[in-house]
Amino acid sequence: MSGAARQRLFCFHHAGAGSSAFARWQHRLGPGTEVVPVLLPGRDNRRREPRITDHDRLVAELVEQLGPLTDLPYALYGHSLGGLVAHTFARAATAAGLPPARLAVIGAVLPPHLDTALLGYVDMPDGELLRRLVAHGMLPQEALEGGASSLWRRTVLPVLRDDLMLARALRAAAAPLPDVPVLALAGLDDAIAPVEGVAQWRRWAGAGFELRTVPGGHVFVRDRALPALLREVLDALPPAVRPESSTV
Secondary structure, eight states: OTTTOSEEEEEEOOTTOOGGGGTTHHHHHOTTEEEEEEOOSSSGGGTTSOOOOSHHHHHHHHHHHHGGGGGSOEEEEEETHHHHHHHHHHHHHHHTTOOOOSOEEEESOOOTTSOOGGGGGTTSOHHHHHHHHHHTTSSOGGGGTTGGGSHIIIIIHHHHHHHHHHHHHHHHHOOOBSSSOEEEEEETTOSSSOHHHHGGGGGGBSSOEEEEEESSSTTGGGSTHHHHHHHHHHHHSOOOOOGGGOOO
């Protein structure tokens, strides 16, 4: 795919999810952009690997996994937890001497300086955490059925808890992004990351900032409108010189 593409889009999933959230994006973004879903350990075909809950291990994982793929100009999209992951990788790439991202698109997550109720639930017992996640629309109502032996508690809840721990660690370690422009996306009906909060990513972006809104609630990553918007944004970027073709 990279032979036809002029750029890559690294996609980072939300808490409790996997790369399937981006399964249809390649078709929707077209041949000019190679879509690269980034799967964190501990889920899907990496389910036997220990999940990541700390900043430094995440940085090491991403630099090793994605560094060789920065041979093409690239942009980032991260949804909810993935937005914090995208912001973290954008900074880590610079620190590692990799080419910087052309654009970091951060969706459905509040910036690190704003409190978010979800992270206060991390240390709650399983039953209470499950109820809170259902109340916020992160899990369906049927997740409350079946008691302590339910599939939701045994398989989904541990992943969500660890992902929330990772989000807390990334927020604590965050710093402004001086060399990569940021596009922040907010769902018009998102009660977890409302528009006025997402707009405050401006203070974490030193190389340009834009805020856009999209229809839907917190999981607008599943809607067709998002990849269509990203295709518009990425196609509008000026032509980029491939890193290996640049001159000093």
